[in-house]
Amino acid sequence: MKLNKLFLMTGLAVMSLMAASCSDDDDWSAGAPTNAQGLNVFIASSNSITVPSDGNTFEVTYARNNKSGALTVPVVFATATPDIFTGVPSQVTFNDGDETATITIQCSDNMEMFKTYRAAITVPEEFTTQYADTIVNCPRAELSVVKEDFKPYKTGTYYSQFNEAEVANSVLEFSEILKCYRIKIDDEAMAHTFTFTVDDENNITINEPSISQGWAYPGYGDVYAQQAADKASMFDPDDNAYYFGFKYVIPAAGVSFNGSYYDAFVVSE
DSSP, X not given: OHHHHHHHHHHHHHHHHHHHHHHHOTTOOOOOOOOTTOOOEEEOSOXXXXXXXXXXXXXXXXXXXXXXXXXXXXXXXXXXXXXXXXXXXXXXXXXXXXXXXXXXXXXXXXXXXXXXXEEEEEOOGGGSOTTSOTTTSOSEEEEEEEEEOOXXXXXEEEEETTTTXXXXXXXXXXXXXXXXXXXXXXXXXXXXXXXXXXXXXXXXXXXXXXXXXXXXXXXXXXXXXXXXXXXXXXXXXXXXXXXXXXXXXXXXXXXXXXXXXXXXXXXXX
């Protein structure tokens, strides 16, 4: 009897303490509502943003998994250079039936040419699905914003001997400020970007010592292209083509693929 009475008194004391604690907690407030409908809003734009030399704005595109109904989502924007990103909308609105919506961000006239500025855009948690594909449907974008004067110069087909692939309708760009060319390939077969110059004798100098190929060799690491010592890079006016001599390496593993290969950009117009 004494033991039962002790347990009863102890239980009453704990209940009294809990009641007092709850009643004294005046700072508590409800969190963000849960996303019970499975809604998923994500950033659909590329993380690499370019601003033209004669402009001062760029766009960021949002997407959602359910286009039914209108939807307004707060824009969460963070940067260490708020003096550069001077006009950021407070929200993005999807119209009924739209899968995507776009915001326009204003930049300062003081943005320096070819300098990379960093910013991040995040979709609030209550508009995302916790277990969505974080690569394809990413709720956060780490932006790299560069103002530049590269413009389309020639159109053609890019060939890779190493990948045994080609990408039609590729674009060769040129910068009047830097006096150099740029190739940007973003395709399922290959993805890389590099710049180069051409001298008076049509010899090509590739500016980047290592060029990421956008894919990894299983078990070894990311693959990079480097200028091959035994295959000179050059422009051939008879073929109207730019040839790039490459060797392929995996720096993380300290290994390289056997042989060297040519990439080519053949001008069509």
